[in-house]
Amino acid sequence: MKQEFTRIAVKVGSNVLARRDGTLDVTRMSALVDQIAELHKSGVEIIMVSSGAVASGRSEIHPQKKLDSVDQRQLFSAVGQAKLINRYYELFREHGIAVGQVLTTKENFGTRRHYLNQKNCMTVMLENNVIPIVNENDTISVSELMFTDNDELSGLIASMMDAQALIILSNIDGIYNGSPADPNSSVIQEIGHGKDLSNYIQASKSSFGRGGMLTKTNIARKVADEGITVIIANGKRDNILVDLLHHPENTLCTRFIPAKEPVSSVKKWIAHSEGFAKGEIHINECATEVLNSEKAVSILPIGITRIEGEFEKDDIVRIMDFQGNQVGVGKVNCDSKQAQESIGKHGKRPVVHYDYLYIE
Ligand SMILES: Nc1ncnc2c1ncn2[C@@H]1O[C@H](COP(=O)(O)OP(=O)(O)O)[C@@H](O)[C@H]1O
Numbered sequence: 001m002k003q004e005f006t007r008i009a010v011k012v013g014s015n016v017l018a019r020r021d022g023t024l025d026v027t028r029m030s031a032l033v034d035q036i037a038e039l040h041k042s043g044v045e046i047i048m049v050s051s052g053a054v055a056s057g058r059s060e061i062h063p064q065k066k067l068d069s070v071d072q073r074q075l076f077s078a079v080g081q082a083k084l085i086n087r088y089y090e091l092f093r094e095h096g097i098a099v100g101q102v103l104t105t106k107e108n109f110g111t112r113r114h115y116l117n118q119k120n121c122m123t124v125m126l127e128n129n130v131i132p133i134v135n136e137n138d139t140i141s142v143s144e145l146m147f148t149d150n151d152e153l154s155g156l157i158a159s160m161m162d163a164q165a166l167i168i169l170s171n172i173d174g175i176y177n178g179s180p181a182d183p184n185s186s187v188i189q190e191i192g193h194g195k196d197l198s199n200y201i202q203a204s205k206s207s208f209g210r211g212g213m214l215t216k217t218n219i220a221r222k223v224a225d226e227g228i229t230v231i232i233a234n235g236k237r238d239n240i241l242v243d244l245l246h247h248p249e250n251t252l253c254t255r256f257i258p259a260k261e262p263v264s265s266v267k268k269w270i271a272h273s274e275g276f277a278k279g280e281i282h283i284n285e286c287a288t289e290v291l292n293s294e295k296a297v298s299i300l301p302i303g304i305t306r307i308e309g310e311f312e313k314d315d316i317v318r319i320m321d322f323q324g325n326q327v328g329v330g331k332v333n334c335d336s337k338q339a340q341e342s343i344g345k346h347g348k349r350p351v352v353h354y355d356y357l358y359i360e
């Protein structure tokens with residue numbers, strides 16, 4: 001059978017893997033592993049992003065004294081990740097498939113070198129038929145160092161690995177056009193570019209989830225804008241992964257339609273690096289207009305009105321329009337002092353070159 005996708009990233013949410021009481025649902029894990037093994041054998045390269053470390057550690061350890069939330073997360077994830085990966089390892093081994101663990105942190109996406117090291121690691125794993133199983137290193141990523149949740153991480157991974165599709169498995173069939181609890185609401189099957197979903201999304205999340213549907217939606221949009229199909233589906237449904245790939249038209253899910261224009265890999269990195277921005281470049285009205293047009297333009301000193309923050313050459317900065325709204329992210333060609341000195345001048349080199357500029 002001809003496959004629509006030959007490289008996919010699959011994110012499995014905590015609540016897909018955890019039972020109501022927080023213990024690891026090994027039956028569900030085993031069913032997902034069977035499906036991934038089937039797809040792998042049919043030639044699809046798969047990168048898994050699996051949550052579940054904290055959830056699986058919680059049921060294993062019962063601390064004597066009350067722990068604060070950071071201590072709890074560190075303790076549960078240290079124990080739970082070992083248990084989780086061990087289960088995956090054994091389950092995939094029954095199919096004769098090798099898996100490897102990749103634990104990462106937000107910091108590892110901040111510099112291009114770390115980014116490329118991670119990419120290389122997962123590329124060599126795929127080349128050797130090893131399935132990478134990625135999770136955040138929850139033992140050391142605490143408070144502001146954390147990803148919003150693993151949806152954010154899965155978006156970064158899909159983009160970094162040039163996946164054709166990102167499948168986000170949660171405990172719900174997709175994005176509903178109202179409260180999922182309301183019998184009158186139904187799953188939105190296709191979401192095109194620029195559709196505002198904010199009215200539909202409730203703040204509620206599942207018992208073990210971290211980010212909720214809002215982060216899923218924001219990430220999905222961004223990733224789809226980079227040319228990657230994003231699918232949100234129910235990981236608790238039997239055979240869901242195989243059905244999504246082999247019978248997409250008959251399988252309930254929400255599908256974000258990808259942008260047609262491919263985005264370069266450097267731009268993909270920049271698009272996801274906003275969290276590392278060191279400063280801001282404010283541009284005038286004319287520069288804002290050109291930037292919003294279809295033209296490929298760089299940020300030139302003549303269009304800059306103000307520089308905020310201190311940055312070095314190659315750092316990431318936010319691009320702000322004349323009304324103070326963020327319009328993009330870019331990698332700077334000079335440090336903040338040089339940028340400051342060049343403001344408003346003609347005939348100078350771009351402060352952010354088009355190749356290193358991502359417009360939102
Ligand atoms: N419009 C909506 N459609 C679907 N789910 C929604 C919507 N609004 C809020 N949600 C909630 O988002 C939850 C999924 O997000 P989350 O708990 O973070 O899952 P995960 O652990 O899989 O990442 C659903 O279980 C649901 O309660």
Ligand SMILES: N[C@@H](CCC(=O)OP(=O)(O)O)C(=O)O
Nearest residue numbers: 014051052053054149150210
């Ligand atoms: N890294 C955490 C995942 C936390 C998280 O983001 O969970 P989810 O919202 O279910 O994707 C863990 O493994 O427990």
